[in-house]
Amino acid sequence: MFATQDEEARRGMRRPAAISLPKGTLGVLTPGMGAVSTTFMAGVELVRKGLALPIGSVTQLATIRLGKRTEGRSPLIRELVPLEKLDSLVFGGWDIFPDTAYEAARKAGVLEPNHLEEVKGLLGGIWPMKAAFDQAYVKKLNGPHVKKAKTKFDLAEEIKDDIRQFKKEAGAQRLVMVWCGSTEVFLTPDEVHADPARFENAMKTNHPSIAPSMLYAWAAITSGVPFANGAPNLTVDIPALQELAREHHVPICGKDFKTGQTLLKTILAPGFKARMLGLNGWFSTNILGNRDGEVLDDPESFKTKEESKLGVLEYVLQPQLYPQLYGKLCHKVRINYYPPRGDNKEGWDNIDIFGWLGYPMQIKVDFLCRDSILAAPIVLDLVLFLDLAQRAGLRGIQEWLSFYFKSPMCAPELYPEHDLFIQLMKLKNTLRWMMGEDLITHLGAEYYD
Numbered sequence: 001m002f003a004t005q006d007e008e009a010r011r012g013m014r015r016p017a018a019i020s021l022p023k024g025t026l027g028v029l030t031p032g033m034g035a036v037s038t039t040f041m042a043g044v045e046l047v048r049k050g051l052a053l054p055i056g057s058v059t060q061l062a063t064i065r066l067g068k069r070t071e072g073r074s075p076l077i078r079e080l081v082p083l084e085k086l087d088s089l090v091f092g093g094w095d096i097f098p099d100t101a102y103e104a105a106r107k108a109g110v111l112e113p114n115h116l117e118e119v120k121g122l123l124g125g126i127w128p129m130k131a132a133f134d135q136a137y138v139k140k141l142n143g144p145h146v147k148k149a150k151t152k153f154d155l156a157e158e159i160k161d162d163i164r165q166f167k168k169e170a171g172a173q174r175l176v177m178v179w180c181g182s183t184e185v186f187l188t189p190d191e192v193h194a195d196p197a198r199f200e201n202a203m204k205t206n207h208p209s210i211a212p213s214m215l216y217a218w219a220a221i222t223s224g225v226p227f228a229n230g231a232p233n234l235t236v237d238i239p240a241l242q243e244l245a246r247e248h249h250v251p252i253c254g255k256d257f258k259t260g261q262t263l264l265k266t267i268l269a270p271g272f273k274a275r276m277l278g279l280n281g282w283f284s285t286n287i288l289g290n291r292d293g294e295v296l297d298d299p300e301s302f303k304t305k306e307e308s309k310l311g312v313l314e315y316v317l318q319p320q321l322y323p324q325l326y327g328k329l330c331h332k333v334r335i336n337y338y339p340p341r342g343d344n345k346e347g348w349d350n351i352d353i354f355g356w357l358g359y360p361m362q363i364k365v366d367f368l369c370r371d372s373i374l375a376a377p378i379v380l381d382l383v384l385f386l387d388l389a390q391r392a393g394l395r396g397i398q399e400w401l402s403f404y405f406k407s408p409m410c411a412p413e414l415y416p417e418h419d420l421f422i423q424l425m426k427l428k429n430t431l432r433w434m435m436g437e438d439l440i441t442h443l444g445a446e447y448y449d
């Protein structure tokens with residue numbers, strides 16, 4: 001499916017970036033080996049064994065239209081761009097609990113025992129490395145499997161050693177890191193985040209604005225490893241780490257996997273806006289009973305999540321452009337820790353909309369979802385796309401991966417794009433651009449004589 005140079009010349013295409021082909025093994029490292037991380041690892045293994053399908057994964061299942069509709073060219077995305085194969089993935093991670101990935105998956109209770117038994121061979125051999133952890137940043141958790149060092153800088157250097165060691169032992173040629181650790185307390189950007197020198201100094205003086213997730217991100221970036229942030233923590237969304245990412249030619253992205261209720265919000269809200277329907281209110285509440293829910297029961301971790309969930313509607317609806325439709329929107333989000341529900345979250349939405357002449361209507365959504373089942377394919381896609389991005393020479397924030405995040409990172413002078421359909425268009429057009437294909441504008445064929 002890859003165009004030869006002759007074909008490219010014939011079609012008059014110019015490939016914007018030379019993409020080296022994936023060779024050898026790709027190591028996936030996750031700080032945090034809980035529900036999401038182990039559901040991802042188990043799922044990849046089940047797919048490799050031919051026992052399940054990678055439902056929800058764009059890299060594995062989606063096609064991409066190329067050229068004009070009349071050309072009938074719609075290959076799979078993985079036939080267009082040189083993505084790493086699932087067979088070449090190896091896994092590792094860190095956690096504050098010493099359980100293997102198999103034990104952690106069993107405790108998380110996402111997958112059925114018959115699925116877990118099929119992957120016991122792989123997951124039972126994945127032992128977490130000791131975590132860089134500080135309870136000040138995740139109040140509801142404490143565990144025994146943690147590193148001890150004098151400074152945060154020393155901890156970050158230990159993570160770099162872990163990365164080197166893992167790479168050697170796993171025989172990996174390339175690595176990607178995805179933060180699948182718990183949600184940390186809310187932090188705002190501080191002057192110690194402003195540039196790499198101040199950041200490094202702050203690590204050495206144990207500054208409180210340096211959270212553990214930032215140590216993993218710094219270690220990854222300075223080791224040349226692409227980094228994605230699956231939680232709403234500030235982590236890599238600071239100038240110091242973004243500058244380092246550009247310097248070290250490392251692609252980065254975040255924040256907070258777009259699953260469950262927020263996924264539905266970014267599907268529904270663009271539809272209301274497209275039809276110029278008004279919104280008075282959107283009340284969202286959740287019950288969930290997994291460890292993530294327990295962590296979010298702490299008001300400081302919840303604040304981080306709340307910020308991430310609340311921003312979505314503001315950006316999709318653009319009330320500054322449509323004050324009559326969205327200027328008075330009341331948006332509330334609640335998360336309730338309710339242990340009997342485990343990982344099977346329930347999210348209710350009450351949506352107050354209004355139509356022609358201002359007549360009110362209501363929509364109720366009750367989503368009985370499985371959080372980690374929705375998050376696992378996102379981890380897979382991010383791993384494969386970040387690895388592709390690095391081989392294509394892309395570095396810094398990868399806005400084309402906004403599709404996967406509740407709170408997409410973007411350059412400071414821009415606003416984040418939240419509309420799922422614009423995000424998908426951006427993702428696919430970036431892939432077309434990488435391969436020298438025409439971008440698709442969806443402009444009609446013949447409007448004029």
Ligand SMILES: NC(=O)c1ccc[n+]([C@@H]2O[C@H](COP(=O)([O-])OP(=O)(O)OC[C@H]3O[C@@H](n4cnc5c(N)ncnc54)[C@H](O)[C@@H]3O)[C@@H](O)[C@H]2O)c1
Pocket residue numbers: 031032033034035036037094095096097108131132133134138141143179180181182183184212213230231232256257258259260290291292370371372374375
């Ligand atoms: N499940 C989803 O759909 C979803 C969606 C969006 C975001 N997220 C985020 O992804 C993250 C993982 O979710 P989960 O459901 O797997 O949670 P989880 O509680 O099952 O797993 C998180 C793991 O991270 C570990 N951990 C915490 N701090 C650590 C540190 N400093 N170093 C290493 N390990 C650490 C915990 O011990 C735990 O095992 C959470 O932050 C969550 O908010 C999840």
